[in-house]
Amino acid sequence: MANSPSGDSMLDRLVRILDAFDQHTPSMSVLALARRAQIPKATMYRLLDEMVSHGLLSRGKDGQVTLGLRLWELANRSAATQGLRKAALPFMEDINALLGQNTQLSLLHEDEVLIIERLSRPGSVVNQASVAGRMPVHRTSMGMALLAFSRPEAIHGFLERHRELMLATHPNFRAEMAEIRRNGFASMDGYIDEETTGVAAPILDLQGYALAVLSVVVPRGSATLPAAALALRTAARGISRALGYAADA
Amino acid sequence: MANSPSGDSMLDRLVRILDAFDQHTPSMSVLALARRAQIPKATMYRLLDEMVSHGLLSRGKDGQVTLGLRLWELANRSAATQGLRKAALPFMEDINALLGQNTQLSLLHEDEVLIIERLSRPGSVVNQASVAGRMPVHRTSMGMALLAFSRPEAIHGFLERHRELMLATHPNFRAEMAEIRRNGFASMDGYIDEETTGVAAPILDLQGYALAVLSVVVPRGSATLPAAALALRTAARGISRALGYAADA
Incomplete structure (x- = not known):
C-alpha cells in the first residue's frame, strides 16, 4: 500500500x-x-x-x-498501561513518600525496560529514567527482576537473542536468576551513576510471572537496601491485588 | 497521497x-x-x-x-504534556492527600476539557474523569475556569462557536466569567453526579492566562468548598512557579 x-x-x-x-x-x-x-x-x-x-x-x-x-x-485514553498505572499509582506514592526516593513502574518490551510511570522526589539520588524512556535489561535491577520472573521460554528466548552480552555481563546468569526469584527482588549498582543502587520487585500475576516491576534508586551501600526491598515487595503485592491477582502466600 | x-x-x-x-x-x-x-x-x-x-x-x-x-x-516520551505533568504531580499528591478527593489536571483542547492526569483516592466521591478523557466546557468547573482565564479573543471565538449552548446554560455568561476571574476559581454542580460539586483553579502563565487547570470533586453542599478552593489555588500557584512562571501578587 x-x-x-x-x-x-x-x-x-x-x-x-x-x-x-x-x-x-x-x-x-x-x-x-x-x-x-x-x-x-x-x-x-x-x-x-x-x-x-x-x-x-x-x-x-x-x-x-x-x-x-x-x-x-x-x-492514552485506552492504553493497555492505564489499568496498571491506575492500580500502581497509590502504592507508588506510598513508596515515594516512605522511602523518599524516585519510584518507577516499568515493564519488559521488545527486550528492553520501558518506563511506564515515575514519581520523583526533590533531593532523591540521580536517576536517568523518564516516562516512556527505555533502559537496558542487563544493566538495571528493573530488567533483571523482570527477566527473572518471566516465563521460562521467554527467559530462554531472551538469552538466545542476547547470549554474548548477557554472559559477558552476568557470567553466573542462571544462578543470578534463581537468586532473584528466591529473594523476590533484584538489586544492581547504578547504570548511569555508580554511586547509586537500583532495587526492583516484580508485580506478579496468578502464575507468579511478572506483569511489571516496581523500583527505586537508593544511594550505593545504603544500609536501608533490605528495608527498601521489603517495602517494594509489599507495595508490589498490593498492586497485584488491586489488579485482581491475589498475592500468594 | x-x-x-x-x-x-x-x-x-x-x-x-x-x-x-x-x-x-x-x-x-x-x-x-x-x-x-x-x-x-x-x-x-x-x-x-x-x-x-x-x-x-x-x-x-x-x-x-x-x-x-x-x-x-x-x-509519551516527548509529549508536550510531560513537562506540565511532572511539575504538577507533587502538588496533585498534596491536594489528593490533604483534601482526600480525586484530583485532576486538565487543559482546553478543541473546545473541550482534556484530562491530562488524575490521582484517585479510595472513598472519594464519584467522578467520571479519566486520563485522556474529554469533558464538556459548559458543564464542568474545569471548563469554566479554563475559559474564564483564556485570552479575550479565545473566549470570544469559543462563544461564537457555541453561542446557543453557552447562553442557554449560562444566561449570565459574561458576569459569570468575570466572577470566576475575580474569585480565582470556578465551582459547579456535578456534571454526571448531582450530589457532587467540582472546584477548579487555573494554573497561570506570566500574562495571567490559564495553561491548565487543577480540580477536585467534593460532596455537594460541602462546607469545605472555600477551603478546597484556597488549597487548589495555592497548589496551582506552586505549579506555575515550578514551570518557571512566578505567581503574581
Whole structure:
C-alpha cells in the first residue's frame, strides 16, 4: 500500500517521523525532522501539513514541530498501561513518600525496560529514567527482576537473542536468576551513576510471572537496601491485588 | 497521497482506526474495528498486519485488537504534556492527600476539557474523569475556569462557536466569567453526579492566562468548598512557579 519509490510505506514513514522525537529532542525544525526521519524535504512538507491537520504533529509560531496533543490523547485514553498505572499509582506514592526516593513502574518490551510511570522526589539520588524512556535489561535491577520472573521460554528466548552480552555481563546468569526469584527482588549498582543502587520487585500475576516491576534508586551501600526491598515487595503485592491477582502466600 | 478510491488518505484511515478505541472499548475484534473505523474488511486486515508489525496495534491470543505499546511509547516520551505533568504531580499528591478527593489536571483542547492526569483516592466521591478523557466546557468547573482565564479573543471565538449552548446554560455568561476571574476559581454542580460539586483553579502563565487547570470533586453542599478552593489555588500557584512562571501578587 502507498509505497514510495524507495519502497517504504506510508506507515514506515509515519513511524519514523514520530520516532524522531524523544525526551531530549521534543521539538525541531521541519528540515531537521526530514533529516532525522530520512524523508525527502518535499515529501516532509506535504506529510507535515497532513499530520498537523490531524493533530498528530503541531507546529509552533516559531516554526518548530512537536508531537500533537491529539496523538497523546489517542494513544492514552485506552492504553493497555492505564489499568496498571491506575492500580500502581497509590502504592507508588506510598513508596515515594516512605522511602523518599524516585519510584518507577516499568515493564519488559521488545527486550528492553520501558518506563511506564515515575514519581520523583526533590533531593532523591540521580536517576536517568523518564516516562516512556527505555533502559537496558542487563544493566538495571528493573530488567533483571523482570527477566527473572518471566516465563521460562521467554527467559530462554531472551538469552538466545542476547547470549554474548548477557554472559559477558552476568557470567553466573542462571544462578543470578534463581537468586532473584528466591529473594523476590533484584538489586544492581547504578547504570548511569555508580554511586547509586537500583532495587526492583516484580508485580506478579496468578502464575507468579511478572506483569511489571516496581523500583527505586537508593544511594550505593545504603544500609536501608533490605528495608527498601521489603517495602517494594509489599507495595508490589498490593498492586497485584488491586489488579485482581491475589498475592500468594 | 495514497488516497483510496473513496478519497480518504492513509492518515485519515489510520486516525479513524486509533480513534475507534476509547476507555470504554479498549479492545475489539478486527471486524468490529473495521466497522467502527468505517474501513472495508479486506483493507482492514491488510492495515492491521502492517500496524501490528509497527507496534501501533496489538493482537491478543483471543484475536482481540488493542492499541500497541509502541504507540504509547512514541506518543509519551516527548509529549508536550510531560513537562506540565511532572511539575504538577507533587502538588496533585498534596491536594489528593490533604483534601482526600480525586484530583485532576486538565487543559482546553478543541473546545473541550482534556484530562491530562488524575490521582484517585479510595472513598472519594464519584467522578467520571479519566486520563485522556474529554469533558464538556459548559458543564464542568474545569471548563469554566479554563475559559474564564483564556485570552479575550479565545473566549470570544469559543462563544461564537457555541453561542446557543453557552447562553442557554449560562444566561449570565459574561458576569459569570468575570466572577470566576475575580474569585480565582470556578465551582459547579456535578456534571454526571448531582450530589457532587467540582472546584477548579487555573494554573497561570506570566500574562495571567490559564495553561491548565487543577480540580477536585467534593460532596455537594460541602462546607469545605472555600477551603478546597484556597488549597487548589495555592497548589496551582506552586505549579506555575515550578514551570518557571512566578505567581503574581
